[in-house]
Amino acid sequence: MKKINLIILAIMFIILAQCSQGRKYQQLHSIVQNSLQRIDTLFAVIDSNYVKIGQVTESHSQSINSLEEKLAAIEILQSKISLLDSKINNINSKVSSQQEILNNLQKEEKPISPEQKQISPKELYQEARDLYINSEFQESISKFTQFIEEFPDSALAVNSQYWIGECYYSLEQFETAMFQFDKVVINYPTSEKVMDAKLKIAFCLSDMGEFEGALTQLREIQKQFPNYERMNIVRDKIIQLENR
Secondary structure, eight states: OHHHHHHHHHHHHHHHHHHHHHHHHHHHHHHHHHHHHHHHHHHHHHHHHHHHHHHHHHHHHHHHHHHHHHHHHHHHHHHHHHHHHHHHHHHHHHHHHHHHHHHHHHHHOOOOOHHHHTOOHHHHHHHHHHHHHTTOHHHHHHHHHHHHHHOTTSTTHHHHHHHHHHHHHHTTOHHHHHHHHHHHHHHOTTSTHHHHHHHHHHHHHHHTTOHHHHHHHHHHHHHHOTTOTTHHHHHHHHHHHHTO
């Protein structure tokens, strides 16, 4: 009887032990399941982050492309600004050159003494012409300018203005010369010197490389002044420019 009881107790211990192991197994199984669920959740989060990273990367790529386009536009603007700066510097250089001429003229002007004020228009004009003939062009310009200021109503005033242009032309200051010849055309429109002034304007344009402008001026002389005494020079110059 005791043996049977011992056997029954042994069986009960075995059963209890197996039950205990079953609960441990269930607990382990539950832990594993929870871990797997967490891993799945982490993978889902990782996948979501990959998607977000892709979106951010694409957004950054678009931003970079936009920046590159803006940088290219800035480079174009900088190129245009450089070109404008170059043109402005060129204009400033020309202005400085003209200012220098004006300053030189002002420096060369001397107070007119009472004796000089009594000089006749013809004598003053001849002095200016002699200076031109002797290639003293700056001094000649000063004298012709003085003549125009002192005797603006003289018949020789238009000639003085014309010879100022010739002085600058001889100095190869073609833009200034053209400006002075243009004064003849504007200030003395009825003078015969207008034809000569227009011819010299054409020569100035040609010497500056403005060939089409020179041709236009020469053809205008042909049309306006068909009896011009220097028409042969006009024709020769037209042929020269057309065949350049």
